[in-house]
Amino acid sequence: MAGRRILCVGLTCLDVISVVETFPEEDSDTRCISQRWQRGGNASNSSTVLVQLHESCTLLSTLAPGHLARYLQADAERCGVQLIPVWVQGDCPSSVVISSLHTGSRTIVHSGKLSEVSAKDFESIDLLEYKWVHLEARAGEEQACMLRKVDLWNKERPPDKAVSTSVELEKPHKLDTYQLLGLADVVFISKDFAKHLGHSCPQDAMQGLKRGLKSRASLVCPWAEFGAWALDPDGQLIHSPAFPPPCLVDTLGAGDTFIAGVIHILSSGGSLQEAITFGCKLAGRKCGTEGYEGLARASRS
Ligand SMILES: Nc1ncnc2c1ncn2[C@@H]1O[C@H](COP(=O)(O)OP(=O)(O)O)[C@@H](O)[C@H]1O
Ligand SMILES: *[C@@H]1O[C@H](CO)[C@@H](O)[C@H](O)[C@H]1NC(C)=O
Ligand SMILES: CC(=O)N[C@H]1CO[C@H](CO)[C@@H](O)[C@@H]1O
Secondary structure (H helix, E strand, C coil), X not given: CXXXXXXXXXXXXXXXXXXXXXXXXXXXXXXXXXXXXXXXXXXXHHHHHHHHCCCCEEEXXXXXXXXXXXXXXXXXXXXXXXXXXXXXXXXXXXXXXXXXXXXXXXXXXXXXXXXXXXXXXXXXXXXXXXXXXXXXXXXXXXXXXXXXXXXXXXXXCCHHHCCEEEEEECCCCCHHHHHHHHCCCEEEECHHHHHHCCCCCHHHHHHHHHHHCCCCCEEEEECHHXXXXXXXXXXXXXXXXXXXXXXXXXXXXXXXXXXHHHHHHHHCCCCHHHHHHHHHHHHHHHHCCCCCCCHHHCCCC
């Protein structure tokens, strides 16, 4: 089947970002320079980037009915992301961000919280439509079931119908997500996650985690301005340098952009070395612009 899709499972939230000259004093009354509303969340951000790379992308997220959900759905539609809501009770997650130009600080206040997409919600997905399933690790037990389901599904299909899986492990305090390490074809681990496990460099993290992977899985570890490291299915360590933009503008969401770039290349048959190099180029380009404008022009070569 032509044009199989990529499915991302994770959080969709609203970020309201007010840019101020200097951080306000408590109990004062000031104006900001600019304010923007953004659909955020890691899986949500990666979906936005995947669509720019001309992938058909579906985002499966929990939402609570109300005006925030309406905004998030409209924004996904505007960006070409097919958002499939799992309706639950509660308040959609949102964040108020005060971004100070003077110091570069970002002060963030979170609100709202919803239950996570469950294995049962995942049952509604017709895997025939997909070539790749990416999970933002948030609910270990439930997501382990999803990955096992894809594995079973693959065993009953010819290889050209197989669905690949990836997972991003990045919240060190969510210990139950550690089990996902051994269940996906590609595992992304963030610098924070690696450091939390006591690894001070990506090479150590790879060495320490490789025994937990499933057979012929890959491990990918982006490390900010140092680029990214990875272990390929044969256990070879590979590296791509970072590609810093002429001027650093906005590094928020660089990790989500990197992941989208890697999935894009791997899901169209590229090698892991090509994938992490492309991911670093795309993320570097992202760091040179506000938001995700113009990413698609990043070249693959
Ligand atoms: N300062 C930077 N200069 C160039 N590239 C960067 C920079 N910061 C991040 N990147 C790119 O983004 C990728 C992801 O960076 P990372 O720090 O892991 O993201 P995040 O901060 O979103 O978790 C890196 O592998 C690198 O390619
Ligand atoms: C999502 O992307 C936006 C735009 O770049 C960014 O401001 C936000 O921090 C990102 N969210 C996450 C969770 O990384
Ligand atoms: C909401 C959320 O999980 N945000 C995370 C997205 O990813 C970056 C790093 O990759 C984390 O620092 C954020 O906490």
